[in-house]
Amino acid sequence: MVQQQNQQASVRRDLDGNLVPELPDLSWMDKTLGWGIKARVEPFGGGMTVDALNVGVYAEVPDHIPFRNRLPRGAYPAPGAGSIGGYYLQDKHEQWADCAGLLYEEAISRRWSTATDIPWDTACGLPDDVELAICQLATELSQHASVETEVISGWLQNLSPGYHEVKLFLSTATYDSARMFEGYRKRAMINGGGMMLESPGGMNRAIMETYAGWSQTVLGMWFIRNALDTTILRYLAAYGPTEADRTLAARLIPDRMRAAAYATDHIRFAISKKPELPIGFQVWLNGVEFAQARDLRDPVLTESLAIIFGRGVAGMDAGMQIVRRLLQDFVKTYLSRCKQANLDRSKSLTGPFQMLLAGAAAPPRPQA
Amino acid sequence: MADIEFPSVEWFQALADITKEDPTYRKFGRLNAVIVFKCGDKHISTNFDVLNIHEIREVGENARRDADFVIEMEPDVWRGMLDDIKKNGHASLDWTLNTLDLRFDEPIHRNELQDGFKADMFFRYNPSLQAFFDNAAKIPTKFVAPVA
Structure with a gap:
């Protein structure tokens, strides 16, 4: 009886006594912070870019994201969502680079395929010793790239979605490193040489086991390792023994340089927000330089390049x-990136790197 | 087509007109850079704007500071590169921009204000720039001797 009375009470009628149909609760429709804000297509054929979305309230990129959850920037927060764990890098200075959106658009626009964009039919006719050396180099470069893919994708889950430009760019960076991995694996396999000796692994561990933060990972992976790999690619693009080798290296350079651009812009931004950061970064780079120098003491990489x-x-x-010139250029490239990021290393370069800069073919072994 | 003097705005405009329609160039994707090409005392500024190439004009020495980067080579090196491109239809190994950048004591590219981020665009956009200059094979070129 009580239930029947309640149902009758909830029935709504208009002034003429006609039944008024029940309307759904549409209160969600006013849950917007930016209704009416329009993103514009860029002039001159630029299209609708990620950066063009940063208008009005959506252009406000906060210095701190208060919640550890998946709230898209500019969306209306669900009541009580709170923190769900993960996403512990909540500060802008820990990840941001102004150029991230631009680099994402570049990466998407400049995508390519090692399967069809490399003249693989020209990768032939080399003497066995040169082919072996190429396979050795390909093994190491593909391993470097494989490590990079794992490292970036591992960190992605820790970065707040509020800085989506960074996440978008890093998504493309995982593909870029994957492309370098499979490109050099294909090069090693094409003539039957195959995979050879893996790299010494000191730098791989230094990069993979960086727990201090994403910025420190960037310093090891994209200031030092990337500078070495990019310099090797530049020399291969000029001195590679076949057209396929030269083309593969040349096509990979822009991919590597986008990562370097993000890295330097990010570190520069981080330092601009936290002027105390360079102290720790300099100490960190000391350690990573030693790790890279230890790897270079192993002669396999430099000998294969010399062959x-x-x-x-x-x-x-x-x-x-x-190779000596290449290693000099590697250190110069690294120093240039540090300078770009306002993290000058010209007076604090570790001994082994100073030797490389002076023209040594390998860093000296430490004295007993 | 009559011979076009190099270096000149007309020469770079002709190169831009060919390149904008070149499927190889377009396949390399978007780029954004204002580049000054220096040959002798001539400075030609060019805006590579997504897939458009425009605002090609002769500029003074001071305008180099406004460019993302400058590509500077001696007149005989420019000529060597363009002769090689004409002969082969594209730059051969010794005459690519990357090889030329490695060949000399100083790189052929730089940012006048020592902004490494902008200077590095030379590498980020290198395949596009190479495609741009490879199209010089299609331009009848007459070399003038610029004042060094």
Whole structure:
């Protein structure tokens, strides 16, 4: 009886006594912070870019995201959502780079495929020693790239979705490193040489086991390792033994440089917000430089490069001269990135790196 | 087509007109950079704007500071590169922008204000720039001797 009375009470009628149909609760429709704010297509064929979405309330990129959850920037927060764990990098200075949106658009627009964009049919006719050296180099470069893919994707879950430009760019960076991995794996496999000796692994561990923060990971992975890999690619693009080798290296350079651009812009931004950061960053770089130097003391990488550039074991001496220049350029590139980021290393470079800059073919072994 | 003087605004405009329609160039994707090409005492500024190439004009020495980066080569190196492109239809190994950048004591590219971020665009956009200059094979070029 009580239930029947309640049902009758909830029936609504208009002034003429006609039944008024029940309307759904549409109160969600006013849960918007930016109704009416329009993103515009960029002029001159730029299209609708990620950066063009940053208008009105959506352009407000806070210095801190208060919740550890998946709230998209500018969305209306669900009541009581609170923190759900993860996403513990909640500060802008821990991840931001102004260029991230631009680099994402570039990466998407400049995508390519090693399967069809490399003249693989030209990767042939090399003497066995040069082919072996290329396979050795390909093994190491593909391993470097594989580590990078794992590292970026591992950190992605820790970065707040509120800085979506960074997450978008890093998503493309995982593809870029994956492309370098499979590109060099294909190069190693194409003539039957296959995978050879893996790299010494000191730098791989230094990068993978960076628990201090994303910024420190960026310093190791994209200031130092990327500078070495990019310099190797630049020399391969010029001195590679086949057209396929030169093309593969040349096509990979822009991918590497987008990562470097994000890295330097991010560290520069971090330092601009937290002027005390360079102290820790400098100490961190000391350690990573030593890790890279230890890896370079292993002669396998430099010898394989010398054989490639010298066109064979017989030409290794001449090839090693090019390797010395390459290593000098590597350190110069690294120093340039540090300078770009307002993290000058010119007076604090560790001894082994100073030796490379002076033209050594490998850092000296520590004295007993 | 009559021979076009290099370096000149007309020459770079002709190159831009060909390149904008070049499927190879377009496949390399978007870029954003104002580049000044320096040959002798001539400075030609070019705006690579997504897939458009425009605002090609001769500028003074001071305008180099407004560019993202400058590509500077001696007149005989410019000529060597363009002759090689004409001969092969594209730059051969010794004459690519990347090889030329490694060949000399100083790189051929730089940012006048030592902004490494902008200077590095040379590498980020290198395949596009190479495609741009490879199209010089299609332009009848007459070299003038600029005042060094």
